[in-house]
Amino acid sequence: MEITLESTAELLLQHANIVVTAHIHPDGDSLGSMLALSAYLTAAGKNVRLLLDDEIPKLYGFLPGINAIEQPDSRKIKADLLVILDASDLERIGRVKDAVDAPILNIDHHVSNTKFADYLFLDSRSAATGEIILRLLKFLKADITAAIATSLYTAIATDCGFFRYANTSADTMRYCAELIDCGVKPHLISEELESKPLSSIVNLSKILETLDLFYDGKIATITVTAETMADNESTEGFINxxxxxxxxxxAIMFKAADNATCRVSMRSKRLDVSKLALSFGGGGHAKAAGCTLNGSLAEVKAKVVAAAIKELQGMKHG
Amino acid sequence: MEITLESTAELLLQHANIVVTAHIHPDGDSLGSMLALSAYLTAAGKNVRLLLDDEIPKLYGFLPGINAIEQPDSRKIKADLLVILDASDLERIGRVKDAVDAPILNIDHHVSNTKFADYLFLDSRSAATGEIILRLLKFLKADITAAIATSLYTAIATDCGFFRYANTSADTMRYCAELIDCGVKPHLISEELESKPLSSIVNLSKILETLDLFYDGKIATITVTAETMADNESTEGFINxxxxxxxxxxAIMFKAADNATCRVSMRSKRLDVSKLALSFGGGGHAKAAGCTLNGSLAEVKAKVVAAAIKELQGMKHG
Structure with missing residues (x-):
């Protein structure tokens, strides 16, 4: 059932034991939104648990309260409400689905949302779930501490590519202005997120050597092998x-996840790559999407590039 | 004489023949500010000439009206007022100084401004001269067209590193929100500015191979030789x-300008590199500065790195 922002606020206020989760392969928006919402709920006297069925990238270690996020195990968790942030599909929360037996409130901004939840607040015009959480906290007259503001700024800035993607709106800018007023230091967040180990910069030249062009230069790919990844924690940003x-x-990045699986990231200027990702069982936004495929790097690359060429041909004639 | 924003507006309204210029080595802020101010002045019925003693980087070719910018020649230009934007020193406007004989109005945001002008509006809290021009146009109740907004957004966004530098304020964000309301498409501006020829990406790996670390990894340098530059128009962004x-x-980038001269760009996290640049006859901001030195790449590198080490030692003890 789709509900309003007001009902979303009421639902949160009505329950005492709340589990907050988000999608696997966590990013700035999912983590920042989790931490901001739980900081508010805790301050409001709720008993809150943060669950996520994945490792937290070290890059986000600076987010206030991030160590409180736990991975689910086989034990069942009692709760009154399971809040799922920034996930458009129940499968995207992994084992948290089985660990928590409670009504589900889903807060999301993905146009591809499958409407799986008992209660859904969806606003696909928002650049980030973090924007929705800020609106929610303002509606609840929450005290937006510097810590909450830092989490929300990270959520918004990362999901709009630091104000470089098409989802960057005047509201996005105004929300970030408010968060700066609450104590955010934009350059410190940017330094944390941009900071890369020396090895990553050194490896960048190796990865750039894998640059490949297809379809008259309209498709560009890079490939990250397991060897390149050996001393390289994160491939974040290489797709740029x-x-x-x-x-x-x-632009497509192929990354060896393990011997039999590849993670594929896609970025586009005009083509809707979320459709392309969806056709391989993934998801995302029109201009930034991803999926995971079985097969070697070469096999997956051939398959995805062929599909991308087909989509581009369709765009031309459409 | 330092004047108020109100007096700056009056001064512009009082004169009919106005030349607008900015510093050599033009960047997004100087060009965007020139174009936005001149678009307003022209609409207000003024006779405006845009002069700049340098080549315009192709990167900024998308800015509305950029082709109207002329290089000065030996002929004298008659004008009532010479408006110098984003330049802290009279030397920074090159030969425009000798071409125009008129009272000077200087609008700037550099803390290092030498107060050379007849009339000066200086606001060093502004992230960009573009912010000041926006305030001026708002004070003048100007019609901020999509073209003017695009120039001003480019000015502001480039000078605060697309909202990643320490000068990014809540006001910076609010100004950009207003400009988006006036028709700016942030992603289109970002695509224009980020867009690089294939050769530039291919050469990036070569340039990354010149990466050198000094002083326990606190100083990192890259070197751009004339050979690397042969098929590489712009080195913009390599310093990142x-x-x-x-x-x-x-971080320091050394770039061979010609056989006998090197251009040095500096970026820092905490150290005030404008002092370092100033000591070599250059200038800039605390966290982003530059200078030009005579000598080979190796000579200039040795000299500047030694001075940077000294500054870092001073910071530690200071």
Whole structure:
């Protein structure tokens, strides 16, 4: 059932024991939204647990309260409400689905939301779930501490590519202005998120050597092998290099997840890559999406590039 | 004489023939501010000429009206007022100084401003001269067209590193929100500015191979030779790679300008590199500065790195 922001606030106020979770492969928006909402709920006297069925990338270690996030185990968790943030599909929360038996409130901004929850607040015009959480906290007249503001700024800034993606709206900017008024230091957040180990910069040249162009230069790919990844924790941001090349419409990064699986990230200028990702069982936004496929890097690359060419041909004639 | 924003507006309204210029080595802020102010002045019935003693980087070709900017020649230009934007020193406008004989109005945000002008509006809290021009146009109740807004957004966004530098304030965000309301598409501006020719991405790996660390990893340098530059128009952004390495306090890029001269760009996290640049005859901001030195790449590198080490030692003990 789709509900209003007001009903979402009421629902949260009505329950005492609340579990907050978000999608696997966590990003700035899912983590920042979890931490901001739980900081408010805790201050409001709720008993809150933060669960996430994945490792937390070290990059987000600076977010206030991040160590409180637990991974679910086989034990069942009693709760009155399970709040699922920034996930458009129940499968996206992994084992948390089985660990918690409670009515589900889903707060999300993905247009691809499958409407699986008991209660859904969906606003696909928001650049980030963090924008919705800020609106919610303002409606609840919450005290937006510097810690909460830092989490929300990280959520919003990361999901709009630090104000470089098409989802960046005047509201996005105004929300971030309010968060700066609450104590956010934009450059400190940006330094944390941009900071890369020396090895990552050194490896960047190796990864750039894998640059490959297809379909008259409209598709650019890079490939990250397990060897390159050995001393390279994060591949965050590498996809931007093929993306910014003149004439490139679709950038794709292929990354060996393990021997039999590849993680695929896609970025585009005009083409809706969420459809492409969805066709391989993934998801995301029109201009930034991803999926995971079985197969070697070469196999997955051939398959996804062929599908991308087909989509681009469709766009041309459509 | 330092004047108020109100007096600055009056001064512009009083004169009919106005030349607008800005500093050499033009950037987004100087060009965007020139174009926004001149678009307003032209609409207000003024006779405006845009002069700049330098080439305009192709990157800014998308700015509305950019082709109207002329380079000065030996002919004298008659004008009632010379408006110098975003330049802290009279030397920074090159030959425009000699081409125009008129009272000077200087609008600037550099704390290092030498107060050379007849009339000066200086606000060093502004992230960009573009912010000041927006305030001026709002005070003048100007019609902020999508074209003017695009120039001002480019001015502001480039000078605060797309909202990643320490000068990014709540006001910066609010101004940009207003400009989005006036028709700016942030992602289109970002695509224009980020877009790089294929050769630039290919050369990036070569440039990353020149990465050098000094003073326990607190200084990171890259070097751009004339050979690397042969098929590489712009080195814009390369300095970010050494800058984001964990533990790096000062990033420096050395670029061969010609056989006998090197252009040096500096970025820092805490150290005031404008002092360092000033000691070599350059200038800039605390966290982003630059200078030009005579000598080979190796000579200039040795000299500047030694001075940077000294500054870092001073910071430690200071």
């Amino acid at each position: 290099y093929p993306r910014i090349i003149e004439g490139v419409e679709v | 790679y050494p800058r984001i390495i964990e533990g790096v306090e000062v």
